[in-house]
Amino acid sequence: MTITPIAETKNASKTYKSGDTVILALKTTSITINKGELVLLLGPSGSGKTTLLSLLGCVIYASEGEVFLSNQSINELTDKELCDMRLREIGFVFQNYNLVSPLSALENVMLPLQLRGKGRGESREQAIEALTLVGMEDRMRNTPRKLSGGQQQRVAIARALVNNPSLILCDEPTASLDPKSVVYIMDRFRKLAYDGRTIVIVTHDMRLVPYADRIYEVDNGNVKKTDKSNFQIN
Amino acid sequence: MFILSTAIRFIRFDKAKSIGVTIGIIISTFLIGQQLGILNFLTGLMVTTAKNSNAQIWVIDESSTDINQLGRLDIRKLNEVRSIVGVKEAHPIVLAGGSATYPSGSTASLLLIGSEGPNFPAGPKMENIKQGNQADLQQDLAISSDFFDSETLGGTTEPGTPLEINGKQAKITVQTNGVRGFGAPIAYTTIERARFYGNIPSTSINGILVNVTNDFTVKQVVDNINGTLSGVRAWPVEDLKESTISTVLSSSGIAVSTGSLIVFALISGFFIIGLTLYSSALDRLRDYGTLKAIGAKNSHIRKLILTQAFLFAVVGFVIAFILLELFRKGVANTGLIFTLSPLTVLGMFAVIIAISMGSSAFALKRIKGVEPASVFR
Numbered sequence: 023m024t025i026t027p028i029a030e031t032k033n034a035s036k037t038y039k040s041g042d043t044v045i046l047a048l049k050t051t052s053i054t055i056n057k058g059e060l061v062l063l064l065g066p067s068g069s070g071k072t073t074l075l076s077l078l079g080c081v082i083y084a085s086e087g088e089v090f091l092s093n094q095s096i097n098e099l100t101d102k103e104l105c106d107m108r109l110r111e112i113g114f115v116f117q118n119y120n121l122v123s124p125l126s127a128l129e130n131v132m133l134p135l136q137l138r139g140k141g142r143g144e145s146r147e148q149a150i151e152a153l154t155l156v157g158m159e160d161r162m163r164n165t166p167r168k169l170s171g172g173q174q175q176r177v178a179i180a181r182a183l184v185n186n187p188s189l190i191l192c193d194e195p196t197a198s199l200d201p202k203s204v205v206y207i208m209d210r211f212r213k214l215a216y217d218g219r220t221i222v223i224v225t226h227d228m229r230l231v232p233y234a235d236r237i238y239e240v241d242n243g244n245v246k247k248t249d250k251s252n253f254q255i256n
Numbered sequence: 257m258f259i260l261s262t263a264i265r266f267i268r269f270d271k272a273k274s275i276g277v278t279i280g281i282i283i284s285t286f287l288i289g290q291q292l293g294i295l296n297f298l299t300g301l302m303v304t305t306a307k308n309s310n311a312q313i314w315v316i317d318e319s320s321t322d323i324n325q326l327g328r329l330d331i332r333k334l335n336e337v338r339s340i341v342g343v344k345e346a347h348p349i350v351l352a353g354g355s356a357t358y359p360s361g362s363t364a365s366l367l368l369i370g371s372e373g374p375n376f377p378a379g380p381k382m383e384n385i386k387q388g389n390q391a392d393l394q395q396d397l398a399i400s401s402d403f404f405d406s407e408t409l410g411g412t413t414e415p416g417t418p419l420e421i422n423g424k425q426a427k428i429t430v431q432t433n434g435v436r437g438f439g440a441p442i443a444y445t446t447i448e449r450a451r452f453y454g455n456i457p458s459t460s461i462n463g464i465l466v467n468v469t470n471d472f473t474v475k476q477v478v479d480n481i482n483g484t485l486s487g488v489r490a491w492p493v494e495d496l497k498e499s500t501i502s503t504v505l506s507s508s509g510i511a512v513s514t515g516s517l518i519v520f521a522l523i524s525g526f527f528i529i530g531l532t533l534y535s536s537a538l539d540r541l542r543d544y545g546t547l548k549a550i551g552a553k554n555s556h557i558r559k560l561i562l563t564q565a566f567l568f569a570v571v572g573f574v575i576a577f578i579l580l581e582l583f584r585k586g587v588a589n590t591g592l593i594f595t596l597s598p599l600t601v602l603g604m605f606a607v608i609i610a611i612s613m614g615s616s617a618f619a620l621k622r623i624k625g626v627e628p629a630s631v632f633r
Contacts, residue, residue, distance in 0.1 A: 072632045075632065076629045076632055079549075081549055081627070081628040081629040081631075081632070082627075082629050101554075102553055105548075105551050105552065105553045106551065107551075108549070108550065108551040108628070109550065109551025109552075110551075112551075114549055114550055114631075116546070116549075116631055116632070117632075120542065120545075120546040120549075120631055121546075122543045122546055122547065123269060123540075123543055124262075124265040124266045124268070124269030124270070124540075124543070125262065125265055129261075129262075129265070133547070133550065134550055134551060136258040137258075137547075137550070137551055137552050137556060138551075142257065142258065145258075165269075181550070193632050
């Protein structure tokens with residue numbers, strides 16, 4: 023089986039300035055994420071894992087070093103091109119689901135397609151397909167406030183998948199979910215990875231470890247590859 | 257299409273704020289329309305005398321720029337005007353102030369407008385007569401009075417009502433409809449009677465009403481009169497109306513008062529709409545951040561906000577326009593008659609669109625500053 027890198031950081035670091043203070047959120051990091059992998063970024067709050075996710079997700083530029091997505095250096099891209107890159111190549115799943123509140127589940131899933139300029143009919147068809155994949159086809163007319171946390175997260179996953187992105191980035195996707203929903207969501211992610219999707223999950227939830235192909239531990243801005251066997255799962 | 261449907265969803269979702277913005281637009285539009293309507297009414301009153309005459313040209317003393325403040329001319333000027341090439345007909349007009357006393361004991365000022373019967377070139381026009389006809393003004397002691405001046409003029413302006421003008425007997429024989437003066441109620445009568453009530457010598461007139469022959473233009477005749485006669489100035493009637501309005505507005509403070517109210521309506525509208533949109537945007541920051549994170553460009557967000565502002569403006573304007581029409585019809589019954597021309601309405605719509613979309617700049621600025629990365633915090 024060929025190994026195809028989807029996302030890479032090469033000596034990438036990120037600093038933030040707050041007044042005269044410079045905060046090093048992510049120290050020099052080089053990692054490669056390959057197609058079809060489910061990768062966990064584990065670490066405590068404030069360790070820098072979300073900064074790494076933001077770099078991979080093209081929502082921030084690296085202060086130093088380079089980030090590549092589908093072999094394209096994002097350092098060279100303008101804000102506009104970065105938007106296009108996110109729209110085309112990345113699906114996001116957020117901790118608080120971040121569904122657009124005024125829109126129905128279906129309209130939320132249609133959003134990435136319509137932002138890409140696809141017509142209403144085509145978008146609707148693909149969105150229904152994506153919602154069916156996560157078992158939410160019966161609730162597609164509901165607005166987020168009428169959905170439970172687990173259901174919202176499933177809609178968020180459908181939205182992340184609908185554009186058929188090369189990379190799905192998840193920020194604490196199970197943090198607000200009950201155990202049953204965690205199993206459902208992670209089974210879906212695992213299956214998606216088997217189907218060739220690349221998934222990166224930021225979490226401190228040890229229950230996700232068994233699902234991972236690879237794990238990186240992030241602590242105090244340092245990123246370190248770790249073996250699954252280092253974690254004892256109850 | 258997708259932006260439009262999303263904008264509608266956003267508007268419907270945040271009902272309280274949407275109602276707030278719409279009410280801001282309704283108040284602004286209504287106040288602007290009301291002030292413009294009242295200004296239209298007042299400027300109409302300023303030029304009632306000109307509007308109700310049949311003349312194409314008014315010849316008045318050279319120092320006057322306001323039809324309500326005409327100086328006196330020597331009657332001999334009438335023949336001089338008649339001798340000018342291009343003049344088809346020229347009629348004298350006398351304006352006289354009078355104090356009227358009614359049977360009820362109430363008194364009021366009147367502006368008497370006298371011209372020659374049976375055609376009465378200074379007015380009233382037949383279409384403005386509610387009761388009686390022009391011929392009735394030729395009866396003894398006859399004057400006209402307006403239906404809407406009843407309250408001011410002792411309770412009734414019905415034909416047959418007797419009164420005294422400057423202590424001399426008079427009688428209302430014609431009731432006009434909506435022919436109202438700017439400073440005082442207007443009473444049409446014959447030229448002799450206007451002189452009689454106003455104590456104006458028979459050698460004096462206040463103006464000459466001129467119509468031109470078919471082979472001359474109004475401008476040619478005006479130039480002929482102004483180039484030939486001294487001490488008078490000929491005005492095309494529309495120019496005299498404009499001059500009157502501009503003279504009265506600049507000397508009375510009406511323009512400043514109306515203008516400042518319109519400006520305040522605009523400013524308050526701008527801030528009510530702007531701050532409510534801003535507040536609504538603050539409530540939706542997470543949604544806008546999410547849109548940016550998943551790949552929406554600033555141009556998408558800008559279109560979404562501006563579309564909402566445009567929709568608010570359209571809905572608010574339509575409601576305000578309906579209210580304005582109701583107001584217009586309601587006050588017309590009291591004699592406050594005004595019209596808003598299609599151009600004025602279009603102008604108001606453009607202004608409301610501009611303030612609504614302009615005030616969304618607060619929200620746009622705030623949302624532009626939202627980093628896509630903020631959704632991870």
